[in-house]
Amino acid sequence: MASRCITIGASAGGFEVLKDIAAHLPADLAVPVFVVLHIAPYEPSLLPEILDKVGPLHAVHPEDGQGFEPGFIYVAPPDHHLLVDNERIAVKRGPKENGFRPSIDALLRSAAYSFGSGTVGVVLSGALSDGTSGLWSIKRLGGIAIVQDPYEARFPSMPRSALEYIEADYTVRSTEIAPLLTRLVQNQTEAQGIPADQNVKEDVRRIAKEIQIAAGISLPEKTVLDLGN
Numbered sequence: 001m002a003s004r005c006i007t008i009g010a011s012a013g014g015f016e017v018l019k020d021i022a023a024h025l026p027a028d029l030a031v032p033v034f035v036v037l038h039i040a041p042y043e044p045s046l047l048p049e050i051l052d053k054v055g056p057l058h059a060v061h062p063e064d065g066q067g068f069e070p071g072f073i074y075v076a077p078p079d080h081h082l083l084v085d086n087e088r089i090a091v092k093r094g095p096k097e098n099g100f101r102p103s104i105d106a107l108l109r110s111a112a113y114s115f116g117s118g119t120v121g122v123v124l125s126g127a128l129s130d131g132t133s134g135l136w137s138i139k140r141l142g143g144i145a146i147v148q149d150p151y152e153a154r155f156p157s158m159p160r161s162a163l164e165y166i167e168a169d170y171t172v173r174s175t176e177i178a179p180l181l182t183r184l185v186q187n188q189t190e191a192q193g194i195p196a197d198q199n200v201k202e203d204v205r206r207i208a209k210e211i212q213i214a215a216g217i218s219l220p221e222k223t224v225l226d227l228g229n
Helices: 015-024 047-054 104-118 132-140 157-165 174-186 200-215
Strands: 005-010 033-037 058-060 072-075 081-085 088-092 119-123 144-148 170-172
Touching: 005 015, 005 104, 005 132, 015 033, 015 047, 015 174, 033 047, 033 081, 033 104, 047 058, 047 072, 081 104, 081 200, 104 119, 104 132, 104 200, 119 132, 119 157, 119 174, 132 144, 132 157, 132 200, 144 157, 144 174, 170 174
Parallel strands: 005 033, 005 119, 033 072, 058 072, 119 144, 144 170
Antiparallel strands: 081 088
16 A cells, blocks of 8 residues: 555646646656546546646546555546545545535545545645645644645635645745655655644544545544554
Protein backbone atom coordinates (compact mmCIF):
# COMPACT_ATOMS: atom_id res chain seq x y z
CA MET A 1 0.00 0.00 0.00
CA ALA A 2 1.21 3.50 -0.79
CA SER A 3 2.07 5.51 2.30
CA ARG A 4 1.66 8.93 0.70
CA CYS A 5 -0.69 10.66 -1.73
CA ILE A 6 -1.46 13.97 -3.39
CA THR A 7 -5.01 15.34 -3.32
CA ILE A 8 -6.13 18.32 -5.40
CA GLY A 9 -9.40 20.22 -5.29
CA ALA A 10 -10.52 22.80 -7.84
CA SER A 11 -13.64 24.60 -8.94
CA ALA A 12 -14.27 27.63 -11.16
CA GLY A 13 -11.02 28.78 -12.73
CA GLY A 14 -9.15 25.64 -11.71
CA PHE A 15 -9.33 23.64 -14.92
CA GLU A 16 -6.32 25.28 -16.59
CA VAL A 17 -4.31 24.98 -13.38
CA LEU A 18 -5.06 21.27 -13.20
CA LYS A 19 -3.84 20.89 -16.77
CA ASP A 20 -0.62 22.71 -15.96
CA ILE A 21 -0.01 20.53 -12.91
CA ALA A 22 -0.61 17.31 -14.85
CA ALA A 23 1.65 18.51 -17.65
CA HIS A 24 4.59 19.11 -15.32
CA LEU A 25 4.46 16.19 -12.88
CA PRO A 26 7.19 13.61 -13.60
CA ALA A 27 6.48 10.27 -15.23
CA ASP A 28 8.03 8.45 -12.28
CA LEU A 29 5.91 10.14 -9.61
CA ALA A 30 5.96 7.74 -6.68
CA VAL A 31 2.49 8.50 -5.27
CA PRO A 32 -1.12 8.39 -6.49
CA VAL A 33 -2.89 11.67 -7.26
CA PHE A 34 -6.59 12.16 -6.47
CA VAL A 35 -8.50 15.03 -8.08
CA VAL A 36 -11.90 16.65 -7.57
CA LEU A 37 -13.09 19.31 -10.01
CA HIS A 38 -16.58 20.72 -9.57
CA ILE A 39 -18.56 20.00 -12.74
CA ALA A 40 -22.24 19.82 -13.62
CA PRO A 41 -23.74 16.47 -12.57
CA TYR A 42 -25.57 16.02 -15.88
CA GLU A 43 -22.53 16.61 -18.11
CA PRO A 44 -20.07 13.87 -19.10
CA SER A 45 -16.53 14.56 -17.92
CA LEU A 46 -13.57 14.37 -20.30
CA LEU A 47 -11.15 15.53 -17.63
CA PRO A 48 -9.27 12.19 -17.36
CA GLU A 49 -8.71 12.12 -21.12
CA ILE A 50 -7.52 15.72 -21.11
CA LEU A 51 -5.10 15.24 -18.19
CA ASP A 52 -3.90 11.99 -19.73
CA LYS A 53 -2.96 13.77 -22.96
CA VAL A 54 -1.22 16.81 -21.50
CA GLY A 55 1.17 14.96 -19.20
CA PRO A 56 3.01 11.68 -18.63
CA LEU A 57 0.71 10.26 -15.94
CA HIS A 58 -2.28 8.06 -16.77
CA ALA A 59 -5.55 9.67 -15.67
CA VAL A 60 -8.81 7.74 -15.16
CA HIS A 61 -12.26 7.81 -13.63
CA PRO A 62 -11.91 5.03 -11.03
CA GLU A 63 -14.51 2.39 -10.25
CA ASP A 64 -15.89 1.96 -6.77
CA GLY A 65 -13.74 -0.49 -4.83
CA GLN A 66 -10.74 -0.54 -7.12
CA GLY A 67 -7.20 -0.24 -5.83
CA PHE A 68 -4.85 2.62 -6.62
CA GLU A 69 -1.26 2.83 -7.80
CA PRO A 70 1.52 5.41 -7.74
CA GLY A 71 1.85 7.44 -10.90
CA PHE A 72 -1.88 7.51 -11.69
CA ILE A 73 -4.30 10.43 -11.52
CA TYR A 74 -7.73 9.40 -10.22
CA VAL A 75 -10.49 11.88 -11.10
CA ALA A 76 -13.88 12.07 -9.40
CA PRO A 77 -16.71 11.12 -11.79
CA PRO A 78 -19.62 13.55 -12.21
CA ASP A 79 -22.12 13.59 -9.33
CA HIS A 80 -20.07 11.16 -7.21
CA HIS A 81 -17.77 11.68 -4.25
CA LEU A 82 -14.23 10.35 -4.64
CA LEU A 83 -12.83 9.00 -1.39
CA VAL A 84 -9.84 6.99 -0.28
CA ASP A 85 -10.84 4.00 1.84
CA ASN A 86 -7.51 2.65 3.11
CA GLU A 87 -6.21 0.48 0.24
CA ARG A 88 -9.08 1.17 -2.15
CA ILE A 89 -11.01 3.96 -3.79
CA ALA A 90 -14.63 4.61 -2.89
CA VAL A 91 -16.86 6.24 -5.53
CA LYS A 92 -20.11 7.06 -3.78
CA ARG A 93 -23.21 9.13 -4.41
CA GLY A 94 -23.55 10.30 -0.84
CA PRO A 95 -25.12 13.55 0.35
CA LYS A 96 -23.83 16.78 -1.16
CA GLU A 97 -21.37 18.73 0.95
CA ASN A 98 -21.18 22.52 0.67
CA GLY A 99 -23.68 22.05 -2.14
CA PHE A 100 -21.30 19.91 -4.18
CA ARG A 101 -20.99 16.31 -5.26
CA PRO A 102 -18.15 15.53 -5.74
CA SER A 103 -16.93 17.40 -2.69
CA ILE A 104 -13.33 18.52 -2.27
CA ASP A 105 -13.71 18.38 1.50
CA ALA A 106 -14.85 14.76 1.36
CA LEU A 107 -11.82 13.71 -0.70
CA LEU A 108 -9.25 15.59 1.38
CA ARG A 109 -10.76 14.39 4.63
CA SER A 110 -10.75 10.74 3.56
CA ALA A 111 -7.15 10.98 2.35
CA ALA A 112 -6.08 12.49 5.67
CA TYR A 113 -7.76 9.63 7.50
CA SER A 114 -6.14 6.97 5.32
CA PHE A 115 -2.66 8.47 4.79
CA GLY A 116 -2.18 10.69 7.84
CA SER A 117 1.05 12.68 7.64
CA GLY A 118 1.70 11.24 4.18
CA THR A 119 -1.08 13.40 2.70
CA VAL A 120 -0.46 16.49 0.59
CA GLY A 121 -3.57 18.58 -0.02
CA VAL A 122 -3.90 21.30 -2.65
CA VAL A 123 -6.73 23.84 -2.95
CA LEU A 124 -6.98 25.74 -6.23
CA SER A 125 -9.19 28.46 -7.71
CA GLY A 126 -12.90 28.31 -6.96
CA ALA A 127 -15.92 30.04 -5.48
CA LEU A 128 -17.20 29.63 -1.92
CA SER A 129 -15.29 27.51 0.61
CA ASP A 130 -15.14 23.84 -0.45
CA GLY A 131 -11.75 22.45 0.51
CA THR A 132 -11.27 24.41 3.72
CA SER A 133 -12.57 21.72 6.08
CA GLY A 134 -10.74 18.95 4.23
CA LEU A 135 -7.47 20.87 4.25
CA TRP A 136 -7.94 21.46 7.98
CA SER A 137 -8.23 17.69 8.45
CA ILE A 138 -5.01 17.13 6.50
CA LYS A 139 -3.16 19.64 8.66
CA ARG A 140 -4.70 18.26 11.84
CA LEU A 141 -3.45 14.76 11.03
CA GLY A 142 0.04 15.89 10.17
CA GLY A 143 -0.08 16.38 6.39
CA ILE A 144 0.97 19.25 4.16
CA ALA A 145 -1.37 22.02 2.95
CA ILE A 146 -0.79 23.90 -0.31
CA VAL A 147 -3.01 26.78 -1.46
CA GLN A 148 -2.94 28.58 -4.79
CA ASP A 149 -2.12 32.24 -4.33
CA PRO A 150 -5.58 33.89 -4.29
CA TYR A 151 -4.18 37.04 -5.91
CA GLU A 152 -3.61 35.11 -9.15
CA ALA A 153 -6.59 32.73 -8.93
CA ARG A 154 -9.42 33.53 -11.35
CA PHE A 155 -11.88 32.84 -8.53
CA PRO A 156 -10.11 33.54 -5.22
CA SER A 157 -12.83 32.58 -2.73
CA MET A 158 -11.72 28.96 -2.14
CA PRO A 159 -8.04 29.83 -1.63
CA ARG A 160 -8.92 32.79 0.58
CA SER A 161 -11.24 30.69 2.72
CA ALA A 162 -8.53 28.06 3.18
CA LEU A 163 -5.96 30.68 4.16
CA GLU A 164 -8.38 32.33 6.58
CA TYR A 165 -8.86 29.19 8.63
CA ILE A 166 -5.69 27.16 8.00
CA GLU A 167 -2.01 27.87 8.37
CA ALA A 168 -0.96 26.62 4.95
CA ASP A 169 2.54 25.27 4.52
CA TYR A 170 2.80 26.81 1.07
CA THR A 171 0.91 29.57 -0.76
CA VAL A 172 2.18 29.57 -4.32
CA ARG A 173 1.40 30.62 -7.86
CA SER A 174 -0.14 28.00 -10.13
CA THR A 175 3.04 27.44 -12.14
CA GLU A 176 4.95 26.63 -8.95
CA ILE A 177 2.60 23.86 -7.78
CA ALA A 178 3.85 20.94 -9.89
CA PRO A 179 7.55 21.55 -9.10
CA LEU A 180 6.66 21.88 -5.42
CA LEU A 181 4.68 18.63 -5.42
CA THR A 182 7.56 16.85 -7.14
CA ARG A 183 10.00 18.09 -4.51
CA LEU A 184 7.71 17.14 -1.64
CA VAL A 185 7.27 13.61 -2.97
CA GLN A 186 11.02 13.25 -3.36
CA ASN A 187 11.65 14.60 0.14
CA GLN A 188 9.59 12.52 2.53
CA THR A 189 11.03 14.36 5.53
CA GLU A 190 8.68 17.27 4.76
CA ALA A 191 5.85 15.36 6.50
CA GLN A 192 4.86 17.21 9.64
CA GLY A 193 3.91 14.33 11.92
CA ILE A 194 0.82 14.10 14.14
CA PRO A 195 0.51 17.02 16.58
CA ALA A 196 1.01 16.10 20.24
CA ASP A 197 -2.47 17.06 21.35
CA GLN A 198 -4.88 15.26 23.65
CA ASN A 199 -7.79 16.18 21.38
CA VAL A 200 -6.40 14.52 18.25
CA LYS A 201 -8.12 11.19 18.92
CA GLU A 202 -11.49 12.90 19.20
CA ASP A 203 -10.82 14.82 15.99
CA VAL A 204 -9.94 11.54 14.24
CA ARG A 205 -13.28 10.07 15.32
CA ARG A 206 -15.13 13.15 14.06
CA ILE A 207 -13.32 13.03 10.71
CA ALA A 208 -14.21 9.34 10.39
CA LYS A 209 -17.87 10.11 11.09
CA GLU A 210 -17.93 12.82 8.41
CA ILE A 211 -16.43 10.40 5.89
CA GLN A 212 -19.05 7.78 6.71
CA ILE A 213 -21.85 10.32 6.24
CA ALA A 214 -20.49 11.31 2.81
CA ALA A 215 -19.90 7.77 1.60
CA GLY A 216 -21.91 5.38 3.71
CA ILE A 217 -18.78 3.31 4.34
CA SER A 218 -17.56 1.74 7.56
CA LEU A 219 -14.03 2.69 8.54
CA PRO A 220 -11.67 0.79 10.84
CA GLU A 221 -10.71 2.78 13.91
CA LYS A 222 -7.46 4.67 13.57
CA THR A 223 -5.05 5.63 16.31
CA VAL A 224 -2.71 8.59 16.35
CA LEU A 225 0.16 6.12 15.96
CA ASP A 226 -1.46 4.58 12.86
CA LEU A 227 -1.69 7.99 11.20
CA GLY A 228 1.92 8.94 11.78
CA ASN A 229 3.18 7.60 8.42
